[in-house]
Amino acid sequence: MSVASFPSGLVAVGDDGALITSANQGTSWTQRTSGTTNWLSQVRWLNDRLVAVGENGTILTSFNGTQWRTNASGTTAWLNAAEYVEGAWFVVGNQGTVLGSPDTTNWYSFGTLTKKSLYGAALHEGQLVAVGTEGVIVRSQLVPDFTPIQIAGFSRASGMNVFLFTGTPDQRFTLESSTNLTHWSEEPLLEFLDSTGTLLWATETGTNAPPTQFYRTRLGP
Numbered sequence: 001m002s003v004a005s006f007p008s009g010l011v012a013v014g015d016d017g018a019l020i021t022s023a024n025q026g027t028s029w030t031q032r033t034s035g036t037t038n039w040l041s042q043v044r045w046l047n048d049r050l051v052a053v054g055e056n057g058t059i060l061t062s063f064n065g066t067q068w069r070t071n072a073s074g075t076t077a078w079l080n081a082a083e084y085v086e087g088a089w090f091v092v093g094n095q096g097t098v099l100g101s102p103d104t105t106n107w108y109s110f111g112t113l114t115k116k117s118l119y120g121a122a123l124h125e126g127q128l129v130a131v132g133t134e135g136v137i138v139r140s141q142l143v144p145d146f147t148p149i150q151i152a153g154f155s156r157a158s159g160m161n162v163f164l165f166t167g168t169p170d171q172r173f174t175l176e177s178s179t180n181l182t183h184w185s186e187e188p189l190l191e192f193l194d195s196t197g198t199l200l201w202a203t204e205t206g207t208n209a210p211p212t213q214f215y216r217t218r219l220g221p
Contacts, residue, residue: 002052006045011065013040013052021065034060035070046084051104053079053091061104073099073107083121085128092118092130096138112138127170139170149173149217152198156205165199165217167192172220175201177213189220 001014009023019034034040038055052060057073073079079093091099096112112118118132129139149171153164163175172191176184192199 002042004043013043015039041080051082080119081121092121160202162202168197173217176216
């Protein structure tokens with residue numbers, strides 16, 4: 001079960017699609033038609049609407065707490081939590097389910113790195129952070145971090161180039177190289193996974209490495 005505050009009062013959800021609202025701080029409650037018999041596990045006021053999620057991929061939305069709309073989620077997984085991040089709504093659930101929507105009507109699966117069930121979601125510094133069973137924590141940088149990537153150290157030895165990059169956690173970037181500052185080649189996409197915002201990366205120079213080479217970093221998606 002779950003309860004949430006919204007501009008017109010309180011709303012609570014529960015078993016068998018139970019959905020009730022109160023306009024007087026919980027003194028009296030009115031039963032609303034949810035349109036489902038699935039268990040509703042959470043309801044939240046997100047941006048400008050109520051979002052309720054639950055069993056069998058159920059997603060309900062309402063602007064006033066009175067009329068509710070059922071939205072096709074594209075999954076039968078049990079959905080446990082919802083969050084709003086910079087113009088989009090996100091829902092997480094069992095078996096690592098992560099869904100996103102620009103309008104709460106059309107939902108898309110984002111996949112995940114885990115098959116463990118996710119039970120909570122929150123926004124932190126532009127990141128969607130989800131937590132679940134066995135201590136699993138997954139996060140995605142949904143709002144780009146434009147902090148410049150620095151090449152803090154560089155060395156070349158034994159046919160290898162070794163770089164030390166500094167930035168912020170979860171930033172993605174590519175390293176580009178050039179011999180004339182006009183034409184640039186692009187290396188694979190890199191990402192800061194360590195909480196210190198540092199990355200040590202080594203790559204082979206090859207047998208015909210140019211004697212002079214310039215490097216720059218470019219932020220990625």
